[in-house]
Amino acid sequence: MTEYLIPTAASETEFVEKRSRFIGHVWPVESEEEARAHIEAMKKKYYDARHNCWCYRIKDGGVERYSDDGEPQGTAGQPMLNVFQREQVTNVCCVVTRYFGGILLGAGGLVRAYTQSAKDALDAAGISVVRRWVEVAVPCPYSFFERIKLEVEAKGGVLGEVEYAADVTVHALLPEEAVDGFSARLTELTAGALEPLLLGESFQAVPLG
Known part of the structure; x- marks a missing residue:
C-alpha cells in the first residue's frame, strides 16, 4: 500500500x-x-x-x-x-x-x-498523509453521535461533514484496511443496528491532526 x-x-x-x-x-x-x-x-x-x-x-x-x-x-x-x-x-x-x-x-x-x-x-x-481512503457514511441516532466520532478517530480515520435530520449522518474517510474493523466495531456496539454505508474510494491527501 x-x-x-x-x-x-x-x-x-x-x-x-x-x-x-x-x-x-x-x-x-x-x-x-x-x-x-x-x-x-x-x-x-x-x-x-x-x-x-x-x-x-x-x-x-x-x-x-x-x-x-x-x-x-x-x-x-x-x-x-x-x-x-x-x-x-x-x-x-x-x-x-x-x-x-x-x-x-x-x-x-x-x-x-x-x-x-x-x-x-x-x-x-502542516503535514498531510497521501493514501487510499474509503469514504463512509454512518446514519445513527443522536445518542450515538459522539461514540461514532471516537470510533472513526480510533481507526485512524478523518471526520467529514455531518448531516443533521431526524437522525444524524456522520461522513468520514477511513484507511482502506480499517473499514472491516470499523464495521465490526459498530455491529458490536449496537448489536447490529448500525452499519457504515461505503460511498467510494479515493487516493488523496488528508491533513493529520
Missing part, C-alpha cells in the same frame, strides 16, 4: 537570532522543476539577503538536494533537509533566507537556527 507524507500548504515563518533574520518557506511540490522555480523566486525576492539556503525532497526517483548558499559547509542545507527526513515528509521544498545581523553565530548556532527555521515553516504548513 502506498502511503506518504507531504506538506499540507505553503507557509512562511520568521524569527531573529542575535540580530540575524531567518525567514523560512515551505511548499508542497511535485517535481524538481517546481522546487527550483520556488528557489529562484526566493532568490529574486530576497536578492539583498546574505544567504538563501534551500533543500528539497521529491518522492519520484527519491531525489534529495540541498545548498548552503555560502554558509559554512554542513551548517544550513543539510540540517534543513534532516528536518524533513526525520518527519518523513517528501514532495517538499524549503528555502531559509538569512539577513546577517553583524554577529557571528558559529557552526553550532547556524545549525540550530536553520533547523529551527525549517521546522517552524513545516509546523506552519
Whole structure:
C-alpha cells in the first residue's frame, strides 16, 4: 500500500537570532522543476539577503538536494533537509533566507537556527498523509453521535461533514484496511443496528491532526 507524507500548504515563518533574520518557506511540490522555480523566486525576492539556503525532497526517483548558499559547509542545507527526513515528509521544498545581523553565530548556532527555521515553516504548513481512503457514511441516532466520532478517530480515520435530520449522518474517510474493523466495531456496539454505508474510494491527501 502506498502511503506518504507531504506538506499540507505553503507557509512562511520568521524569527531573529542575535540580530540575524531567518525567514523560512515551505511548499508542497511535485517535481524538481517546481522546487527550483520556488528557489529562484526566493532568490529574486530576497536578492539583498546574505544567504538563501534551500533543500528539497521529491518522492519520484527519491531525489534529495540541498545548498548552503555560502554558509559554512554542513551548517544550513543539510540540517534543513534532516528536518524533513526525520518527519518523513517528501514532495517538499524549503528555502531559509538569512539577513546577517553583524554577529557571528558559529557552526553550532547556524545549525540550530536553520533547523529551527525549517521546522517552524513545516509546523506552519502542516503535514498531510497521501493514501487510499474509503469514504463512509454512518446514519445513527443522536445518542450515538459522539461514540461514532471516537470510533472513526480510533481507526485512524478523518471526520467529514455531518448531516443533521431526524437522525444524524456522520461522513468520514477511513484507511482502506480499517473499514472491516470499523464495521465490526459498530455491529458490536449496537448489536447490529448500525452499519457504515461505503460511498467510494479515493487516493488523496488528508491533513493529520
